[in-house]
Amino acid sequence: MPTVKPVQRSAAAVARASAARRRGRPRLADRERLLDAAERAIRRGGPRVSLERIAATAGVTKPVLFSHVGDRRALVHALSDRLLTRIERAARAALASGSEGRAALERMVAAQLATIAGDRHVYAFVNGAGAGDTSLESTLAFARRAAAPLIAGIADARRRAGADPSPAEPWGFAIIGVLHMVGLWWLGDPKRELDPARLAAQLTELLWSGLAPRAESLEQRAVTRLAGGVAVVTGASRGGETR
Amino acid sequence: MPTVKPVQRSAAAVARASAARRRGRPRLADRERLLDAAERAIRRGGPRVSLERIAATAGVTKPVLFSHVGDRRALVHALSDRLLTRIERAARAALASGSEGRAALERMVAAQLATIAGDRHVYAFVNGAGAGDTSLESTLAFARRAAAPLIAGIADARRRAGADPSPAEPWGFAIIGVLHMVGLWWLGDPKRELDPARLAAQLTELLWSGLAPRAESLEQRAVTRLAGGVAVVTGASRGGETR
């Protein structure tokens, strides 16, 4: 029996390919080009395109895709990277025109939502629809990277304000969760073309001011308010059919 | 060669023998029983168990599972239903001891987190890891049903308070998004055994009071605070590796 098992080939091949790419014929199989093609294929065919189709869109075959990009996980990771860069760029652009407090938050939220909506299929691909068996892990990995700067910023700000910085981490994930879920819902119903600016304003209101009533004199009203929500929560959860 | 059965028979057949041999009645394979078994299998084998294993755990075979429960989508839907019921029950129990305003929110959040943590695998199964090609749709479907009562409650409360009820829908999804993502993060790192009560308190703080500074005299500090976050956001998004 073949005890000779030259494994590690994939890893080795990948490393070698990237190194020796310019040795043989540089072909159009550049990694960036493959990723471009992958995005095109995903935009065209939805987040569930097969790797074969992605490769075909790039004009190559599956093994080439594998040797240059790697696993499907690796593809998800790479596209995550690009999408995060794009989101970050959009956020930076939205904030370029000077910002303060709440307005800055709103611009950022709007920018992220717009980016998600613009790349909805890529976003879906990166967040698990393309990952198959590891969808939640993909979502979490993406969230980790998206939340990292938020966490750092919040912790820093709280430290400077003399507050306990420990909520920073859950808060960062919470904010990403808001964007994630609302984005999902927003672009889930195609007919619902809610104004992005309006949506951003609403989310900002929640994130900035919370559910609490605005003035402390309204404390009594607050109780009523939450009590209403709670009553419904504890009521029937059997909502309408989604199909 | 005679028709020898190269089997996984031993597992399936034995299980079947114990369960189905006394099927005096064909109704033995009750739907609820199959769903119970599915949950057991998921808890045992993670959210990515195959249908074959689920069926084996139930002591039946795939076609039986199909005929009684239906598609994998249908299975996800059915388990969603059960999990939502459980979450709702936990929330109700947590609120049974009288509640007001912020405290009620905190109890609810804690209850939901606890339920998610307790059924982490089932939660993951229902939220896409088990759905394969339609993971985000599963997540959205679950969120729709989880958010429905929140949305109704918030809209009602806002209407009674004379406020615009239109943010209710995005807010409901936002809250579910917070629970979803933070829950994912929380139980994603097994070693991070952050105190659930503490986590719930932190999330409640965010949801109730928002990111805004507490007193208006701190407005200047607020600017600084968000500016810090923004600076990091617009900085490098290349966080640490997740692997």
Added chain:
DNA sequence: GAAAATAAGCTACCGCGGGTAGACAATGGC
């Protein structure tokens, strides 16, 4: 009481997609 009718279940199979191995072509070195 026996045998047909019937209903449930099981084995065996299909299609499809991710991932890989080994043959094949093209390029650079000698």
Added chain:
DNA sequence: GCCATTGTCTACCCGCGGTAGCTTATTTTC
């Protein structure tokens, strides 16, 4: 020009979701 190296393609494997048709056990009817 020939060989080694390297990148690429064809053909395949495997596992899983989903289904078809035979088998078996229960029920019904004379």
